Amino acid sequence: MGYLRLVHSAEPAPAPETSCLEAYNRDLDYLFETLQRLGAGAREVEDLAQEVFVVLHRHWPALDTTRPLRPYLFGVAFRVVCAHRRRRKREVPWLGLDAEDSGSSPEGQLQSKESVALLMAALERVPLPRRAVLVMHELDGVPIADVAERFSISRFGAYARLRKAHRELASAVRRLLKEGAPR
Amino acid sequence: MNRDDRAFNRELETLLERGRAIRPLPDVVRARALARARATIAKGAEAVPAPTAANPARSVGRRIALAAAFTLLIGGAGAVAAIRGGMLERSRPAPAPVAPAARVAPPRPQIPAAVTPEPESTPKPIEKRHAARPTAQESYAAELVLLHRAHVAYASRDFSSALVLVAEHARRFPNGRLAEEREALRVRSLAGSGRTADARRAVAAFATRFPRSVLLPRLQETAGTPD
Numbered sequence: 001m002g003y004l005r006l007v008h009s010a011e012p013a014p015a016p017e018t019s020c021l022e023a024y025n026r027d028l029d030y031l032f033e034t035l036q037r038l039g040a041g042a043r044e045v046e047d048l049a050q051e052v053f054v055v056l057h058r059h060w061p062a063l064d065t066t067r068p069l070r071p072y073l074f075g076v077a078f079r080v081v082c083a084h085r086r087r088r089k090r091e092v093p094w095l096g097l098d099a100e101d102s103g104s105s106p107e108g109q110l111q112s113k114e115s116v117a118l119l120m121a122a123l124e125r126v127p128l129p130r131r132a133v134l135v136m137h138e139l140d141g142v143p144i145a146d147v148a149e150r151f152s153i154s155r156f157g158a159y160a161r162l163r164k165a166h167r168e169l170a171s172a173v174r175r176l177l178k179e180g181a182p183r
Numbered sequence: 184m185n186r187d188d189r190a191f192n193r194e195l196e197t198l199l200e201r202g203r204a205i206r207p208l209p210d211v212v213r214a215r216a217l218a219r220a221r222a223t224i225a226k227g228a229e230a231v232p233a234p235t236a237a238n239p240a241r242s243v244g245r246r247i248a249l250a251a252a253f254t255l256l257i258g259g260a261g262a263v264a265a266i267r268g269g270m271l272e273r274s275r276p277a278p279a280p281v282a283p284a285a286r287v288a289p290p291r292p293q294i295p296a297a298v299t300p301e302p303e304s305t306p307k308p309i310e311k312r313h314a315a316r317p318t319a320q321e322s323y324a325a326e327l328v329l330l331h332r333a334h335v336a337y338a339s340r341d342f343s344s345a346l347v348l349v350a351e352h353a354r355r356f357p358n359g360r361l362a363e364e365r366e367a368l369r370v371r372s373l374a375g376s377g378r379t380a381d382a383r384r385a386v387a388a389f390a391t392r393f394p395r396s397v398l399l400p401r402l403q404e405t406a407g408t409p410d
Contacts, residue, residue, distance in 0.1 A: 020224075021221065024217075025213075030205050032212070046212065046215065049216055050220070054223055116201060116206070119201070139199065170195055173195060173198065174191070
């Protein structure tokens with residue numbers, strides 16, 4: 001009887017679908033950004049985000065929501081992009097950014113947009129496994145130990161990938177600047 | 184040079200710094216993404232009862248299949264024991280069927296009569312259905328991929344490759360679901376490569392195997408007048 005009373009008097013928990021959608025909405029900017037950083041073209045990023053949501057929704061009941069969601073989203077996004085690449089089986093050149101920026105001043109906005117475009121174009125030239133480490137550590141600020149754990153590699157391996165990715169990014173930026181890419 | 188490198192590294196660092204910012208999504212894009220997500224949830228909600236309802240059924244099916252396998256195993260073991268013991272008496276009429284629990288330690292004279300008909304009567308089709316479904320799908324997908332490759336080769340007038348792929352398909356799936364299409368492609372590829380006699384022979388074989396195929400008249404025409 002006491003058990004029954006306890007069950008009936010419990011606070012109604014938010015529907016899992018609602019909380020999943022709310023979490024997705026909260027990190028949607030991050031997800032789109034991550035997908036683009038991992039090389040998703042502007043035209044395919046929405047479809048890939050939807051694929052990520054499908055995975056998130058499927059695993060939501062078993063997910064530990066007390067932990068930050070972004071590393072999980074990054075892992076799913078990485079796998080989705082890898083699978084998408086395998087499907088596509090060829091590289092699509094960087095098409096530029098469609099999403100509008102909301103910078104403070106028009107000049108700053110332009111500069112920032114061009115920098116991001118240059119960075120994205122340079123990232124595109126870094127192979128995906130190393131790019132993922134670079135993006136996660138350098139852009140998302142995830143500690144290297146967590147990066148290593150996320151990709152199931154040793155810390156040494158993660159550092160090695162990061163170093164090589166740095167070199168590749170630097171040479172890609174150099175080449176792009178030589179080719180006259182926007183700065 | 185060194186100074187240049189340092190300047191470049193600073194520039195790279197600035198670039199990364201700017202790249203760290205997460206740009207807000209345009210409202211339209213966000214609304215579209217959320218609408219798609221909601222549609223997925225709605226679809227999932229419709230589909231949710233189905234898996235939960237299907238799961239017990241599946242587990243029941245699995246149990247039945249397991250039980251069937253178990254009875255088969257016991258039956259087999261019993262039969263072997265009976266043969267070894269020289270107790271196989273087919274002529275003797277079987278007594279009343281024994282309950283499965285009693286059959287765990289089968290009395291030798293009852294084994295051949297009571298055990299053999301049972302696994303073949305009810306549980307076997309269920310077991311067969313469960314085991315065959317994924318492999319059929321997989322083989323169909325593999326067939327499709329192979330034949331698609333053959334079609335691509337044929338479309339690019341690479342008839343020898345198309346014929347190789349057709350032969351591989353015939354080897355792997357002699358009676359596959361796409362056998363008719365495969366044989367049609369064989370005729371067309373043979374005709375395309377100028378092997379008229381082989382093409383005619385292939386058409387004759389096709390006509391024998393698929394006499395009512397809608398592809399037949401066209402293939403006969405193709406074999407008669409190769410590309």
